[in-house]
Amino acid sequence: MKNLLSASALALIFMAAPANAETINVLVEGGGEMLQKAVAEKFTAETGIEVEFTVVPYQGVFDKFSAEIASGSSAFDVVTIDVVWNAKFAGHVEDLSPLFTDAVRKDLPPALLADAQVGGKMIGMPAWANSEIVFYRKDLFEKPEEQKAFREMYGYPLAPPKTWQQWRDMAKFFTRDTDGDGKTDFWGTDTIGTFSEEWMAHVLQAGSPGVILDKDGKVIIDNEAHKKALEFYIAPHCTDQSVPENVNEIGWGEAQNLFYQGRTAMMKFWAHAYKMTPADSKVSGKVGVAPMLAGDAGIAAIPGPWYNVVPSTSQHKDAAKKFIAFAIANNALGIEAPLGLAATNSAYRSYSGKPGYEHFAPLLETLSAPATQGRPMNEKYQEIVDEAVLPAVQQALTCKADVGEVLTDAKETIEDILN
Numbered sequence: 001m002k003n004l005l006s007a008s009a010l011a012l013i014f015m016a017a018p019a020n021a022e023t024i025n026v027l028v029e030g031g032g033e034m035l036q037k038a039v040a041e042k043f044t045a046e047t048g049i050e051v052e053f054t055v056v057p058y059q060g061v062f063d064k065f066s067a068e069i070a071s072g073s074s075a076f077d078v079v080t081i082d083v084v085w086n087a088k089f090a091g092h093v094e095d096l097s098p099l100f101t102d103a104v105r106k107d108l109p110p111a112l113l114a115d116a117q118v119g120g121k122m123i124g125m126p127a128w129a130n131s132e133i134v135f136y137r138k139d140l141f142e143k144p145e146e147q148k149a150f151r152e153m154y155g156y157p158l159a160p161p162k163t164w165q166q167w168r169d170m171a172k173f174f175t176r177d178t179d180g181d182g183k184t185d186f187w188g189t190d191t192i193g194t195f196s197e198e199w200m201a202h203v204l205q206a207g208s209p210g211v212i213l214d215k216d217g218k219v220i221i222d223n224e225a226h227k228k229a230l231e232f233y234i235a236p237h238c239t240d241q242s243v244p245e246n247v248n249e250i251g252w253g254e255a256q257n258l259f260y261q262g263r264t265a266m267m268k269f270w271a272h273a274y275k276m277t278p279a280d281s282k283v284s285g286k287v288g289v290a291p292m293l294a295g296d297a298g299i300a301a302i303p304g305p306w307y308n309v310v311p312s313t314s315q316h317k318d319a320a321k322k323f324i325a326f327a328i329a330n331n332a333l334g335i336e337a338p339l340g341l342a343a344t345n346s347a348y349r350s351y352s353g354k355p356g357y358e359h360f361a362p363l364l365e366t367l368s369a370p371a372t373q374g375r376p377m378n379e380k381y382q383e384i385v386d387e388a389v390l391p392a393v394q395q396a397l398t399c400k401a402d403v404g405e406v407l408t409d410a411k412e413t414i415e416d417i418l419n
Contacts, residue, residue: 023050024077024319027065029058032080032306035128035334035341036327043326049319058082065089065311074313077320080127083115083305087377090118094310094317097122099325107344109367111303115374124307125324126343128334131292131301131372132201133362135259135274136160136266138288140174149173160290161266164205164232167293171242174265184241189266190255191237193248193397196389197302197375198268202229204302204371205295211302212389212414213376219414221389222407229295230396230403238399247397259283268292270304271366274359275340291362291369300371305343380417388413 028036033053040051054076056064062085068074069092081089100122105113112126140146141158150158154169161167171188178186192198200211208225209215220226236242244250244258252269259267262282274289292301308327310320332347334340340357342348348364351357366372375381392410395401 022316022319023052024316024323025052025054025075026078026080026308026323027054027056027061027076028080029061030055031339032127034337035339036080038333038336039327039330040323042330042333043323047322047326049322051323061085062088068311068313072313074311074315076311077314077316078323079309079311080306081124081309083303083307083374084381086115086118086123086307087379087381089309090121090123092312093123094312094314094321095121095123096125096310096321096324099125099321099328104328107346109303109345109364109372110370111367111372111374112305112343115303115305115377116307118377124309125328127306127308127327128331128339128341129303129305129343129367130270130272130341131303131363131366132198132268133271133292133301133359133366134160134266134290135269136288136290137283137286139286140265141288160288162290162294164202164293164295167266168232168235168240168242170266171236172240175240175242185263187244187258187264188240188242189236189264189268190250190258191233191243191247191397192250192252192255193394194251194390196385196393199229199233199393200375201268201292201301202233202295204300204373205229205293205297206232207295207297207371210373211375212384213378217376217378217418219411219418221392221414222404222411226407227403230393230407232295233393234396234399234403237397248394271359271363272339272341275356276338289359289362292366297371299366299369300373301366301369303367303372303374305374378418384414384417387417 033055044050061081065079108126112129116122116124147158150173161170174188175184176186177184203211203226206225206229208223212221214220237247255267256269256273258264260278260281260283277284277287291299308324310317314320331342331344332350335342335351348360351360388410392406395406396403
């Protein structure tokens with residue numbers, strides 16, 4: 001409560017002077033409008049400053065903001081950007097350091113604070129954040145006959161997995177032929193082959209000082225932690241056969257559908273999916289959640305925060321900063337939106353114990369874990385992923401390549417991109 005009051009005091013500082021009737025325009029993708037609509041309405045009611053949203057598809061945020069920068073003028077006063085664009089836009093936005101009071105800093109997970117700082121300035125304020133956590137079939141995990149069979153097979157209790165080994169054991173255990181036709185039709189989990197963030201989370205769990213690059217920009221994709229994590233990542237497919245075979249065709253959507261259709265027992269997935277489980281899905285009412293897996297360095301994940309930034313070309317910078325200060329002070333208002341996400345610790349904790357929000361505790365534990373950190377803050381990050389990182393993961397998932405050689409080749413490609 002103290003943090004909430006302190007954040008509110010911050011907002012009052014920025015609203016102390018009577019505001020002239022004006023309008024600010026916020027560029028955002030669809031889910032982001034829903035998460036900020038309630039706070040915008042309250043902001044207008046208390047300040048008289050109107051908030052209009054320009055809503056575009058995900059890539060449209062990047063494209064429109066880039067076009068505004070190129071033109072030297074802006075129709076937008078606030079842009080809500082994905083963290084992967086922070087480095088790209090850092091030189092074209094206002095420094096929001098004054099908004100990051102001690103109270104605000106203490107109320108944000110460390111990884112979100114770190115990703116806000118680019119080039120010596122705080123380029124944006126977190127609007128909401130997400131991370132992968134563990135989803136599991138509670139009905140199966142709590143079934144006495146499954147518990148008995150698992151203990152007899154592995155020698156320890158069947159419970160939500162915490163470690164890499166437990167994850168592999170439980171994935172193998174639940175993989176089976178349920179209709180007796182001699183073919184596997186139910187798997188312990190999935191392996192995503194079209195995105196690399198899940199593997200990166202395991203890299204941090206293994207104890208790497210960063211993913212792909214270290215804090216000084218040195219390429220470290222071939223270090224021991226990256227190798228160990230990649231060996232673990234491909235093992236369910238290449239060694240255990242506890243995932244569907246078509247791994248390089250499985251992305252976030254496919255993984256989510258497999259779980260909702262009752263075809264997998266576990267998945268590592270973005271926490272917001274818990275609240276959005278379809279009522280008519282085969283797993284409705286049967287889903288349990290736990291923090292992301294832990295390796296030698298403990299629990300870790302790659303967060304997915306979005307940041308409110310103020311373009312340097314905005315014509316209403318003061319009003320825009322008032323809105324951003326107000327938004328972080330009232331961060332919990334977005335939780336009632338369909339995506340149900342926030343950024344501050346206090347916002348998530350304010351829903352602690354409420355039915356339907358059981359995923360908040362594991363989400364907050366994962367976001368705040370010491371080993372959790374963001375992607376490299378490099379303008380060429382997406383190019384690096386597209387041309388080196390993802391191809392390396394997909395090559396490893398063929399089960400025919402040497403993991404060490406794959407990562408060495410990826411390092412050379414990344415160094416060519418950076419140089």
